[in-house]
Amino acid sequence: MTLARWSVLAIAILINLIASAPEANAFPEMVRHGYANCVSCHVNLGGGGVLNEYGRALSLEALSTWGTEKEAQTAYGLFTSPEWLNAAIETRALGYALEQPDTLTLSTVLMQADAEAAVTLGGFSVVGTAGYFETEGAFISRRHYAQYRLSDTVAVRAGKFYPVYGLMIAEHTSFIRRNNGFDQAQESYNLEASYVGENWSGFITGILESNERSLYNEEKGVALSGSYFFSNRFKLGLSAQRTSVNGNTPRVLLGAHAALGFTSRFFYLGELDWVDQNSKEGWTSYQRVDLEPIQGLHFFVTDEWVDSNRKVAGATHRFGPGIQFFPRPHIELQFQAQWQSTSNIPDSNLGIYSAMLNYYL
Amino acid sequence: MRDYLKTSLLTAVAFTLLQSSSALAEAQPIRLIPSSPKVTYDAVGRPSMLKIHGEGKDLTLQLTRDGATIAGKMSFNPATLDSGISLRDRHAREKYLEVEKYPEASFEMAPITLPTEFLDETQKETSLPIKGKLTLHGVTREVEAKTQVKREGTEVEVQSTFEIKLPEYQVAIPSFAGIKVAEDVTLTVNFKVEWK
Numbered sequence: 001m002t003l004a005r006w007s008v009l010a011i012a013i014l015i016n017l018i019a020s021a022p023e024a025n026a027f028p029e030m031v032r033h034g035y036a037n038c039v040s041c042h043v044n045l046g047g048g049g050v051l052n053e054y055g056r057a058l059s060l061e062a063l064s065t066w067g068t069e070k071e072a073q074t075a076y077g078l079f080t081s082p083e084w085l086n087a088a089i090e091t092r093a094l095g096y097a098l099e100q101p102d103t104l105t106l107s108t109v110l111m112q113a114d115a116e117a118a119v120t121l122g123g124f125s126v127v128g129t130a131g132y133f134e135t136e137g138a139f140i141s142r143r144h145y146a147q148y149r150l151s152d153t154v155a156v157r158a159g160k161f162y163p164v165y166g167l168m169i170a171e172h173t174s175f176i177r178r179n180n181g182f183d184q185a186q187e188s189y190n191l192e193a194s195y196v197g198e199n200w201s202g203f204i205t206g207i208l209e210s211n212e213r214s215l216y217n218e219e220k221g222v223a224l225s226g227s228y229f230f231s232n233r234f235k236l237g238l239s240a241q242r243t244s245v246n247g248n249t250p251r252v253l254l255g256a257h258a259a260l261g262f263t264s265r266f267f268y269l270g271e272l273d274w275v276d277q278n279s280k281e282g283w284t285s286y287q288r289v290d291l292e293p294i295q296g297l298h299f300f301v302t303d304e305w306v307d308s309n310r311k312v313a314g315a316t317h318r319f320g321p322g323i324q325f326f327p328r329p330h331i332e333l334q335f336q337a338q339w340q341s342t343s344n345i346p347d348s349n350l351g352i353y354s355a356m357l358n359y360y361l
Numbered sequence: 362m363r364d365y366l367k368t369s370l371l372t373a374v375a376f377t378l379l380q381s382s383s384a385l386a387e388a389q390p391i392r393l394i395p396s397s398p399k400v401t402y403d404a405v406g407r408p409s410m411l412k413i414h415g416e417g418k419d420l421t422l423q424l425t426r427d428g429a430t431i432a433g434k435m436s437f438n439p440a441t442l443d444s445g446i447s448l449r450d451r452h453a454r455e456k457y458l459e460v461e462k463y464p465e466a467s468f469e470m471a472p473i474t475l476p477t478e479f480l481d482e483t484q485k486e487t488s489l490p491i492k493g494k495l496t497l498h499g500v501t502r503e504v505e506a507k508t509q510v511k512r513e514g515t516e517v518e519v520q521s522t523f524e525i526k527l528p529e530y531q532v533a534i535p536s537f538a539g540i541k542v543a544e545d546v547t548l549t550v551n552f553k554v555e556w557k
Contacts (some may be wrong), residue, residue, distance in 0.1 A: 033445055040409040040540070054409075054538040061448045083539075152408040198410050232414045264445050 028167050028235075029269055029290065032261025033062050036229035037196050038168070042116040043086055043127055045147060045155055045194055046164040046203065050088050050116040050127065051360075059329040059360075065296030072329040075361055087117040089361045091129075099351035110134065114142065123149035127159075133185055142185055157192040163205035163223035165239045166190070167257045167271045171285065175306035175318070176271045176286040180253055181243075186214040202226040207243055216251060219243035233261030239273075251277040265292040282307040290324075298324040303337070314344030320352075330360035388425035388432070394516060397553035400437050404547075406540040413542065415453070416443035420552060424470075429480055432472035435550060439466050439497075449537070457527075457535050458498060468506070468523075468550075469494045479510065486511045495523060500530045506550075517556040523548040 030041070038047030041055030051059070060072040070077040074087060081087065092112040098105040105298035114131030128144040145159025162168070162182055171177065172184045189209040195202045205223040210216055221243030229235045237257045244250040255273035262268070269288040275281065283305070290300040300322050307315035338352040364471040404413045419441040424433035440460040444450055454460045470493035478484035488509050506521040518556035527534060527544045535542040 034412055034414055036412065037409055040406075040411045054540050057448065057538045058446070061446050124531055150410065152410060155489055198405055198412050229412070232412065 003341050011161060014162070022046075022120075027063075028259045029261070029267050029288075030058075030062070031229070031235045031259040032233055032264050032267045033234050036199075036227075036235050037201060039196060043120065043125055044143075044161065045157060045196065046162060047168050048162075048170065049129070049143060050086050050118050052086055052118075053083075056329075059326075063296060064326040064329045064331070065294060065325060067329040084120050085117065086120070087115070089113075089115050091361075092356065092358045092360070094354060094356045096352070096354040099353070101347060101349075116143075123155075125149075135185075140185060143187055147301055149352065153195055153197050155194050155196070157194070160187045160189050161192075162187050163190055163207055163241065164194075164225045165223050165224070165241055166204035166237070166255050166273065167252065167286070169269065169271075174286050174302075175284040175304045175316070176273055179284050179306050180273060180275065181214055181216045181219075181251075183214070186211045188214070200226070201229075207241075207255075210243075216243065218245045219251065220245075221251075227257075233245040233264075235259040249278055251275075266290070296326040298322075300324065302336075307343075314342055316340060316342045318352075332356075332360075336357075362365070388427035389429075391422060391424040391426050391431070391433070392555040393420070393422045394553040394555065397518075397551070399551045400442075401549045401551075402442065403549070404545070404548055405543045407543055411540060413444060413449070415442045415450070417441035417443065420550065422552070422553070422554070429475045429477070430468060430472050431475065434467055434469045436465050437550070438464065440464065451525060452535065452537060455534050459512065462476040463497075463499045466497045467495075467519075468504075469496075475510070482512065484539060485513075495525070497530045498532050502529060512556065513553075515556055516553045518553045519551070521550045523550075 028047070035041065035058075037047050041051055041058055042048060043050050043052050052142070056072045056074070057069075060067045060069065074081045090112060091110070093108065093110050095108040096106070105171070111134065112131065114129050116129040118125055118127040125148075129142045129254070130139065131142070132138075133140045138166050141160070143159070143161050145157055145161050145261065147155055147157035165180070165182065166176060172182065173237040179182060188207050188211050190205045190207055192203060192205040194204075203223070203225045207219065207221045207223060210219045221241065223241040225237060225239040227235050227237030235258065239253070239255045239257065241253040242250060253273055253275055255271060257271040259270045260270065267290050269290075270286065272283065272285045274283055285303075285305045287303045288300055290298050292298050301319070302322065303319040305315065305317050318338050318340040320336060320338035322334060325333045327333070334354075334356040336354050340348075340350045340352060342348045384525070398418050400417045400420055402413075402415050405411065417437065417439070419438035421436045422433065424431060424435070439455055439458045442453060443452065470491050473489055473491055475489075476484065476487055477488045486509065488507065489533055491506045491508045493504065493506070494501050504523055504525070506523045508519065508521040511518040525546050525548060527542075527546060534544055
């Protein structure tokens with residue numbers, strides 16, 4: 001392998017790592033506690049972002065090892081937030097090591113410092129974020145949208161957000177997010193209608209304008225996602241998305257996903273997507289098995305695979321163990337080791353070791 | 362003398378037979394298989410359509426069987442209900458079910474007659490509407506439960522489902538952090554008993 005090729009690979013991995021932590025905490029694994037619908041805890045119907053009052057309380061009750069009610073409240077309960085307002089500040093820092101055959105690179109980066117607020121009056125909510133995006137050295141708004149709940153189950157939403165597709169896991173660098181066009185700060189402008197019931201949920205999203213940061217800029221199209229929740233801890237779903245640029249170069253995603261809470265302390269997340277883009281057919285997958293021996297302390301293994309462009313790049317496999325720890329409400333630490341290899345690049349094994357701190361105020 | 366002995370013997374035999382038949386007719390207690398009970402509740406929290414599920418195991422039976430007729434009472438300790446979220450359980454116990462004041466929930470069932478097909482095992486499974494008095498939160502109401510009965514060798518598995526409305530039992534509608542529980546709650550009682 002040439003030095004130039006190694007360098008390209010290393011730069012690609014570094015870029016990957018610099019944005020390698022969850023962007024907006026979404027926890028599909030909460031299905032293990034019977035929480036099938038993201039909107040139980042988040043204002044965002046599709047999950048992630050600012051928590052509602054119940055979500056804050058649940059951070060203490062179901063996620064963290066220790067804590068007090070004050071810690072779960074907005075700004076430690078220093079002021080009483082009115083009922084119509086949910087607000088938060090979220091910061092995220094990452095330290096990592098990248099191990100290649102000849103080098104070891106160490107670095108730290110402040111990844112996110114965002115504020116998000118949601119104003120809710122009756123069934124109507126307006127949500128917006130503002131924060132620093134280090135990749136561009138600029139202030140941006142990742143999400144801003146208005147949503148209206150016509151009833152407890154039916155809602156419409158318009159604005160900038162991710163279309164609902166698949167597991168909606170927070171790890172935006174995972175192959176199922178990044179390679180499928182759902183990377184960090186790539187929310188598109190959409191119009192969405194949704195049904196979220198006790199057992200069934202469904203989203204139809206018209207993608208009106210893609211994000212200029214996206215690899216798939218200028219795409220428009222439609223996304224569909226549906227899921228079924230059963231036996232109080234299991235959720236299965238199907239998703240589809242078709243986008244194109246002015247009717248040309250269609251890109252199609254078809255996927256199945258599962259969130260299976262075998263017990264309240266042992267769960268599995270999995271997603272498998274078929275991708276068809278300009279005759280570059282292939283697959284992306286994500287799997288996580290997680291054991292929580294005491295509340296808030298997780299030991300997990302992830303396995304990811306992509307060959308969405310198999311004719312050109314071959315398949316890339318990434319896997320490894322990690323520890324995720326929520327010592328107090330809204331504080332998350334994550335340590336992970338991953339090993340990655342690409343099938344058509346000899347000696348392409350890489351070690352990726354990261355430590356992440358996420359703090360939600 | 363001989364006639365006297367004969368009469369006495371016949372009297373004794375008749376008395377014994379009478380006693381035996383009386384004993385046979387006496388209702389026999391139904392024995393619960395200790396590891397089998399599970400009492401669950403299912404409710405929905407709005408507006409997020411949150412499914413709330415809790416389970417408890419502390420069920421006692423005072424059921425009797427007299428031939429094909431079953432009657433008696435089931436009692437449950439509501440303080441043992443566990444939904445997996447401790448704050449929710451604490452609120453349920455202290456604010457809504459008030460378990461210190463009302464430590465027992467019970468169902469006093471009106472006698473039911475099992476179908477012959479079930480007794481002679483031509484039918485392994487049957488469903489029965491069971492009527493009786495359900496006492497919850499200190500309030501007693503006439504209810505009807507859908508009940509499935511399934512025979513498995515020397516055991517019978519029972520599942521009774523009660524659809525209740527919390528206000529009818531003077532239970533305040535649970536509400537927490539913007540989530541309000543719908544007033545309709547499904548209670549399900551599962552257990553197995555020995556069957557001879």
